[in-house]
Amino acid sequence: MLKKLLPILQWLPNYSAQNLRADIPAGLTVGVMLIPQGMAYAMIAGLPVEYGLYAAIVPQIIYTLTGTSRQLAVGPVAMDSLLVAAGLSAIAEIGTESYISMAILLAFMMGCILLIMGILRAGFLVNVLTKPIISGFTSAAALIIAANQISNLSGIPIERNTQIQYIAKQGIESFSKFNSSTLTIGLVTIIVIILLSRIKTKVKLPSALITVVLGIICVKLFGLNSEGVKIVETIPSELPSFISPEFSSKNAIQLIPIAFTLALVSFMESYSVSKALAEKHDYEIDPNQELKAIGISNIIGSFFQSYPTTGGFSRTTVNDQAGASTPLSSLFAASLIALTLLFFTPLFYHLPHAVLAAIIITAVLSLFDFKLAIKLWKTKKLDALFLTTTFCTTLFAGMVEGIALGIVLSLAHIIYKRKR
Numbered sequence: 001m002l003k004k005l006l007p008i009l010q011w012l013p014n015y016s017a018q019n020l021r022a023d024i025p026a027g028l029t030v031g032v033m034l035i036p037q038g039m040a041y042a043m044i045a046g047l048p049v050e051y052g053l054y055a056a057i058v059p060q061i062i063y064t065l066t067g068t069s070r071q072l073a074v075g076p077v078a079m080d081s082l083l084v085a086a087g088l089s090a091i092a093e094i095g096t097e098s099y100i101s102m103a104i105l106l107a108f109m110m111g112c113i114l115l116i117m118g119i120l121r122a123g124f125l126v127n128v129l130t131k132p133i134i135s136g137f138t139s140a141a142a143l144i145i146a147a148n149q150i151s152n153l154s155g156i157p158i159e160r161n162t163q164i165q166y167i168a169k170q171g172i173e174s175f176s177k178f179n180s181s182t183l184t185i186g187l188v189t190i191i192v193i194i195l196l197s198r199i200k201t202k203v204k205l206p207s208a209l210i211t212v213v214l215g216i217i218c219v220k221l222f223g224l225n226s227e228g229v230k231i232v233e234t235i236p237s238e239l240p241s242f243i244s245p246e247f248s249s250k251n252a253i254q255l256i257p258i259a260f261t262l263a264l265v266s267f268m269e270s271y272s273v274s275k276a277l278a279e280k281h282d283y284e285i286d287p288n289q290e291l292k293a294i295g296i297s298n299i300i301g302s303f304f305q306s307y308p309t310t311g312g313f314s315r316t317t318v319n320d321q322a323g324a325s326t327p328l329s330s331l332f333a334a335s336l337i338a339l340t341l342l343f344f345t346p347l348f349y350h351l352p353h354a355v356l357a358a359i360i361i362t363a364v365l366s367l368f369d370f371k372l373a374i375k376l377w378k379t380k381k382l383d384a385l386f387l388t389t390t391f392c393t394t395l396f397a398g399m400v401e402g403i404a405l406g407i408v409l410s411l412a413h414i415i416y417k418r419k420r
Contacts, residue, residue, distance in 0.1 A: 008065045019325045026324035027332025030073050036208040040356040044081035046094035052076050054240040055306040059297040060334040064327045066293035068285040069274035071324050073315035078364045079141050080308050086162040087258030101246040103307040108245045109259040111298030123287025132383040133406040135369045136390030142367040152357035153186035155179025162398045179228045182354045189358035208359045215355035230353040235345035240305040270311030
C-alpha cells in the first residue's frame with residue numbers, strides 16, 4: 001500500500017551510480033531552464049516573479065516521491081498560468097495581496113480535486129478529451145498567451161484578456177505608444193532564441209538563460225530602464241515560507257469553476273507528455289497515481305506559496321533529452337532553484353520584462369499544431385471539425401469556454417459511437 005502511494009520506494013532500492021550520473025546533469029539542465037521560465041510564467045499569471053520560482057521547488061520534490069513518470073518535470077506552465085490570470089482577474093485585482101492569496105488557495109483546491117479524482121480512479125478521463133480537441137485548445141491557448149505578451153514585448157499598453165479580438169483591438173488602437181528600446185530588446189531576444197535552438201549540440205543550449213544574461217547586461221550597461229524599459233527589480237532572497245492558504249467559503253465558492261478547469265487541463269497536459277515518454281522508454285505509468293501525485297504536489301506546494309503547477313511539455317522533453325533516468329532528476333532541479341532564491345536573486349534586478357515576454361512567446365508557439373489540422377481535414381473531417389470548433393471557441397470566447405465545449409463534444413462523440 002505504501003509503495004503505491006510513494007512509488008519512490010519501488011525504484012529507489014535499485015538506484016545506481018549510473019542513474020545518478022544521468023539524473024544530475026538532467027536535473028541541473030531543467031533547473032537552468034526553469035529559472036527564467038518560472039519568472040516568465042508567474043508574470044503570465046499576474047504574480048510577482050518570485051512566485052514562479054516558489055512554484056518550481058516544493059511541487060517538484062513532492063512529485064519525486066509520488067510520481068510514476070521517470071521524466072516528467074513539474075512546475076509552473078504557461079497554459080495554467082494564463083488560466084489562473086483569466087479566472088482570478090475577474091474577482092480580484094492583479095498584483096494585490098488578495099490576488100496572490102487566492103492564487104495560492106487555487107493551487108490547494110485544484111490539488112484536492114485531483115487527489116479525489118485519483119482516489120476515485122478517474123484516470124479514464126484521459127480518454128474523454130481526444131487529440132483533436134486537445135490540439136484545438138492548446139493551439140488557441142498558445143496564441144492567446146503569446147498575444148498577452150505583446151504589451152511586455154513592445155511597451156504598448158494592452159490589458160490582459162483571454163479573447164483574442166479584444167487584444168487585437170487594443171493593440172491596433174495603441175500601436176503608436178510602443179517603446180522602441182523595449183521592442184528592440186524583445187525582438188532581438190526572439191531572434192537569438194530561435195538561432196540558438198537551431199545550433200546542434202550534444203546538450204541542449206540553455207537559450208532562455210543566455211538571453212536573460214544578455215538582457216540584464218544590456219539594460220545595466222546602457223541604463224535602458226531610464227528610457228522606459230520595464231525591469232523585474234528586487235526579488236526577495238529567501239525560500240518560500242510555510243504558510244497555510246487563506247481559506248474563506250466566499251473565495252472557495254468563487255474559485256470552484258476555475259479549480260475544476262485547471263485540474264482537468266493540468267492533468268491532460270502532464271499525462272499526455274508523460275505517457276508519450278513512457279511509451280518511448282517502454283515502461284508503464286499509472287494515470288490514477290498521476291492524478292494523486294499532481295494533486296498532492298499542489299496541495300503541499302500551496303503551503304509553501306506555490307500557485308497551480310503541473311508537468312510541462314518543453315521542460316519534460318528537455319529532461320528526457322538530457323538523459324533523466326528517474327524522478328530524482330527533479331530533486332536536483334529544485335535544489336538549483338532553491339540556491340538561486342537564496343544567493344542569486346540580486347543578479348536579476350535589471351532583467352527586462354521584454355526578455356521574459358520573448359521567452360514565453362517562443363515557448364508557447366511550439367504548442368501551435370498546424371500540421372495536425374491539415375492532416376485531419378484530409379483524412380478525418382469530423383475530427384477536423386471538432387479541432388476547429390474548439391480552437392475558435394477558445395480563441396474568441398475564452399479558455400474556460402473552449403475546454404468546456406471540448407468536453408461536451410468528446411462526450412457527445414463517445415455516446416454517438418456507442419449507439420451506432
